[in-house]
Structure formats: structure tokens, C-alpha cells
Amino acid sequence: MSGDRNTRPEDTVNNFERASGHPPGKSPELSRGQIWFLRTVMLGVVFLGLLVVGGPLTITAWDAGHRGSIECTVREAEGSYEPGSYRVGASWRVIIRNSDCGQLIMMEGIDESNNEAVAAELTPGGRFTFEIGAGSKNFLWLTDRLGMTTEAFSFEKID
Incomplete structure (x- = not known):
């Protein structure tokens, strides 16, 4: 010690x-x-x-x-308003849930006067061709798994 x-x-x-x-x-x-x-x-x-x-x-x-197209069966479509934040401005949109393509969002050309009408055109169970970006189309398998939403620019009813 x-x-x-x-x-x-x-x-x-x-x-x-x-x-x-x-x-x-x-x-x-x-x-x-x-x-x-x-x-x-x-x-x-x-x-x-x-x-x-x-x-x-x-x-x-x-x-x-660059654009590409995909064929999807619509499960649900709904028009909505996103209030935004200080980073992102407010916008009207149509959210489209598909059974085989994940979730899509339409914002281009969507406003307060037509968002509900556009959503009503996308009848549940109907097959539609959606125009999306070519890059997004190539990575749709990944964005769907990650729960991300792909932007659709236009659509056309198939049947």
C-alpha cells in the first residue's frame, strides 16, 4: 500500500x-x-x-x-389538396392506387376545378395506360417496394 x-x-x-x-x-x-x-x-x-x-x-x-408507359389496374383514385410547407408549395393532385403498379400521383394539369373529375374517370377495376418518366419506369420495382410514389403525366383507358 x-x-x-x-x-x-x-x-x-x-x-x-x-x-x-x-x-x-x-x-x-x-x-x-x-x-x-x-x-x-x-x-x-x-x-x-x-x-x-x-x-x-x-x-x-x-x-x-423521356417518357414511358405502363398498364395498371386501378384500385382507387382520389383527388386531394396538399397544403405544402415553407419548402414545397401547395398543390392539387390525384392519388392513384393500383393493384399491379404501386401508387401513382398526377399533379400536372390538376387544379381545384378538375381534381375530383379526373379521379372519377379512373374507375376502380379499370385497366389504364399511364404515361410516366422513363427513369421512373425502369426503377418502378424499387420505388414500389420502398413505398415511394411515381408521378404520372397522363392516362388512357384500355378497356
Whole structure:
């Protein structure tokens, strides 16, 4: 016990350095494997960040000039008003739920005077062709699984 009281702080630090396997006065160095692992993790984080941010922006830009069509069976369509926020303005829209294409939204050309009429045209059980962006069409399988809504620009009744 009397030896513990007389222990100097420098001795405690030196004992710790010896126990950790590092030479006294030298900071620990990373091995090549640890450096490779850290670089891989950092690159993965950057890649995922670019994918999450850049992916939707790229698809939106591609959709602006390229269109595709899909055939869907409508389950339900309803006109609604989205009040918006300080970032996004208010808008009228028609939400279209399909049994085989996920959820679509029509905003282009939809306003207070026609949103209910457009929704009424989309009769439940009817087959329709919807015009959507080509990029969105290619990733419809993913957006549906993620619960995202794809914008439809127009529609036409098939039967």
C-alpha cells in the first residue's frame, strides 16, 4: 500500500504503454489491414451518399425529357389538396392506387376545378395506360417496394 502512494504519474503512463504493447512515448500505429478497412468504409459511405442524393435527382432530370408507359389496374383514385410547407408549395393532385403498379400521383394539369373529375374517370377495376418518366419506369420495382410514389403525366383507358 505504501508503494501505491508514492507512485509517480509518469510511472502510471509508462506502465499503461508497456501493457498496451506500444513503446513508451510513441503513439499507436494502424496496421495495413486496418488502414485498408477504414478506407473501404469511407469510400462506401461516400458512394452511398452520392447514390441516395444523386440517384433521385438523376432520375427526375431524365424523366423531364423521356417518357414511358405502363398498364395498371386501378384500385382507387382520389383527388386531394396538399397544403405544402415553407419548402414545397401547395398543390392539387390525384392519388392513384393500383393493384399491379404501386401508387401513382398526377399533379400536372390538376387544379381545384378538375381534381375530383379526373379521379372519377379512373374507375376502380379499370385497366389504364399511364404515361410516366422513363427513369421512373425502369426503377418502378424499387420505388414500389420502398413505398415511394411515381408521378404520372397522363392516362388512357384500355378497356
